[in-house]
Amino acid sequence: xxxxxxxxxxxxxxxxxxxxxxxxxxxxxxxxxxxxxxxxxxxxxxxxxxxxxxxxxxxxxxxxxxxxxxxxxxxxxxxxxxxxxxxxxxxxxxxxxxxxxxxxxxxxxxxxxxxxxxxxxxxxxxxxxxxxxxxxxxxxxxxxxxxxxxxxxxxxxxxxxxxxxxxxxxxxxxxxxxxxxxxxxxxxxxxxxxxxxxxxxxxxxxxxxxxxxxxxxxxxxxxxxxxxxxxxxxxxxxxxxxxxxxxxxxxxxxxxxxxxxxxxxxxxxxxxxxxxxxxxxxxxxxxxxxxxxxxxxxxxxxxxxxxxxxxxxxxxxxxxxxxxxxxxxxxxxxxxxxxxxxxxxxxxxxxxxxxxxxxxxxxxxxxxxxxxxxxxxxxxxxxxxxxxxxxxxxxxxxxxxxxxxxxxxxxxxxxxxxxxxxxxxxxxxxxxxxxxxxxxxxxxxxxxxxxxxxxxxxxxxxxxxxxx
Amino acid sequence: xxxxxxxxxxxxxxxxxxxxxxxxxxxxxxxxxxxxxxxxxxxxxxxxxxxxxxxxxxxxxxxxxxxxxxxxxxxxxxxxxxxxxxxxxxxxxxxxxxxxxxxxxxxxxxxxxxxxxxxxxxxxxxxxxxxxxxxxxxxxxxxxxxxxxxxxxxxxxxxxxxxxxxxxxxxxxxxxxxxxxxxxxxxxxxxxxxxxxxxxxxxxxxxxxxxx
Ligand code: SF4
Numbered sequence: 001x002x003x004x005x006x007x008x009x010x011x012x013x014x015x016x017x018x019x020x021x022x023x024x025x026x027x028x029x030x031x032x033x034x035x036x037x038x039x040x041x042x043x044x045x046x047x048x049x050x051x052x053x054x055x056x057x058x059x060x061x062x063x064x065x066x067x068x069x070x071x072x073x074x075x076x077x078x079x080x081x082x083x084x085x086x087x088x089x090x091x092x093x094x095x096x097x098x099x100x101x102x103x104x105x106x107x108x109x110x111x112x113x114x115x116x117x118x119x120x121x122x123x124x125x126x127x128x129x130x131x132x133x134x135x136x137x138x139x140x141x142x143x144x145x146x147x148x149x150x151x152x153x154x155x156x157x158x159x160x161x162x163x164x165x166x167x168x169x170x171x172x173x174x175x176x177x178x179x180x181x182x183x184x185x186x187x188x189x190x191x192x193x194x195x196x197x198x199x200x201x202x203x204x205x206x207x208x209x210x211x212x213x214x215x216x217x218x219x220x221x222x223x224x225x226x227x228x229x230x231x232x233x234x235x236x237x238x239x240x241x242x243x244x245x246x247x248x249x250x251x252x253x254x255x256x257x258x259x260x261x262x263x264x265x266x267x268x269x270x271x272x273x274x275x276x277x278x279x280x281x282x283x284x285x286x287x288x289x290x291x292x293x294x295x296x297x298x299x300x301x302x303x304x305x306x307x308x309x310x311x312x313x314x315x316x317x318x319x320x321x322x323x324x325x326x327x328x329x330x331x332x333x334x335x336x337x338x339x340x341x342x343x344x345x346x347x348x349x350x351x352x353x354x355x356x357x358x359x360x361x362x363x364x365x366x367x368x369x370x371x372x373x374x375x376x377x378x379x380x381x382x383x384x385x386x387x388x389x390x391x392x393x394x395x396x397x398x399x400x401x402x403x404x405x406x407x408x409x410x411x412x413x414x415x416x417x418x419x420x421x422x423x424x425x426x427x428x429x430x431x432x433x434x435x436x437x438x439x440x441x442x443x444x445x446x447x448x449x450x451x452x453x454x455x456x457x458x459x460x461x462x463x464x465x466x467x468x
Numbered sequence: 469x470x471x472x473x474x475x476x477x478x479x480x481x482x483x484x485x486x487x488x489x490x491x492x493x494x495x496x497x498x499x500x501x502x503x504x505x506x507x508x509x510x511x512x513x514x515x516x517x518x519x520x521x522x523x524x525x526x527x528x529x530x531x532x533x534x535x536x537x538x539x540x541x542x543x544x545x546x547x548x549x550x551x552x553x554x555x556x557x558x559x560x561x562x563x564x565x566x567x568x569x570x571x572x573x574x575x576x577x578x579x580x581x582x583x584x585x586x587x588x589x590x591x592x593x594x595x596x597x598x599x600x601x602x603x604x605x606x607x608x609x610x611x612x613x614x615x616x617x618x619x620x621x622x623x624x625x626x627x628x629x630x631x632x633x634x635x636x637x638x639x640x641x642x643x644x645x646x647x648x649x650x651x652x653x654x655x656x657x658x659x660x661x662x663x664x665x666x667x668x669x670x671x672x673x674x675x676x677x678x679x680x
Pocket of ligand 1: 062108110129348408409412413
């Protein structure tokens, strides 16, 4: 029987199964950050248990860390305690790698894993973070888990899981200039909704996905969770393999050759059965902008804010009315007329080198509009930061009036000092536009890095295709 | 883990779809390194008129009278009635911790986000999926009937309405057993430690690159 990539990844990790199909899945890589791990380490200790295999652990501090004035340390005492708790826990139990606050390789957990070659094809990857789906770009089965599961994985190296249904999202054709991986995934979420992938493992395929770099594939898989799917992945191809060659934790020599032979099998067999198939034509996708408080509330830059009465379902209509009120938007306003107060370029969705290059290409030789109070550019990791500086991107941003910061999650969730004030409107390259996500009362519009830079320059949302 | 067998609880309606875990417990409370004490900050941004911060005395804060859970008739609710895709967004287990600490033992809705659904079971909080038509009826009955309660029986997989109508729900057999007995999954898994060790040893030989 032909198998899907999901079947292969699943079967490769089942240690044993219960009668109802609940399986014990072996976990290859465990990524750890400061917010969702302290209670797990504490639980482990209280129960007198030891971590099963510390060489599976890669840890970093990202959510609470400041993005400027590193010399001052972490000023918020509650944040500092959480980061110090992580330091103490990792010091005590050990890890394959730990990139603490201020380390040259510190960064967002979903950026550092892949760039160090700690995320390898065919792995099961878990992290107490829903955007763990990002690692699926490497044909990994990558689950976001809760803190009880973090403790379970620490103690047993396994996760209890039931097999999900398989969905194929096929995006054929070719995107137009100025249309990016972010636009592809936002358009998909607009089509299937934020619960469209619930209960499914999504495989992303088709010519438009194959044409993406690893960075672009990570952006797409990152937002699988925003479509409701706990895991999303892309099959292995030459792009995957050439990205990994020579990375610090990737195998070398004869083991590399053996690994590559195995990795090449990590594709769905022709004729494999999917429980659901969704198709999108890449050529039809415009640059996307969200207008509401859920990622499914999205439209093309050429469109206008909808009205509640456009929606037949009463629960949806009510939700749209509430979202427009929160967002301070009037139905039928063209998206391109909405002014922004702040711009955030960063997050595990869009803070990799390619994202920064896209934003810099738009910012180059231009300046932010006067009505835009702040444009934050936050690289995903110390390595991304250094690379960007080597390419001179930091200078382009600074010349445009943007702020060039230290790596971290920053204004994606505003656990540190970077946040929106009530009523402020932000063009953001992050992944969630929920109420209060970027700061109490803040209004978030999700866009690609190029579109964020375009909004910074124009002072309102603008079609990047007319600028580049 | 706390066991769940039966519950006879007051129902509070939260009539919105896509209630995300950021709304259930905002990020500033995630800085805690404890598992308890999140109840007073459940739904913080909807529940209070000011901005909540960790460590402040919540009993002195101005409540938002418009928010449903602040209405006198829903005080002491143990069942939360809600709509599609409850618990979407962040994987934070602080969400079920906050709901449980607030006093909820069961959540009834049409669908739940996968990670939240899973996290709830680990904390003795039972998420129950019912068809949309049944959920609609429940919303109508709750609105019309002060003191509206539901009886939930996990072993029988039923929800009984005050008018005697019995609704049944699905739950995975393994999850159900664990929750009925309040079993600790880690202890259960470690009973298979030898099987895990054998699996691991084989993997180390076949795919050594996974172990560095
Ligand atoms: S960047 Fe945002 S979404 Fe990504 S891990 Fe950090 S907080 Fe979560």
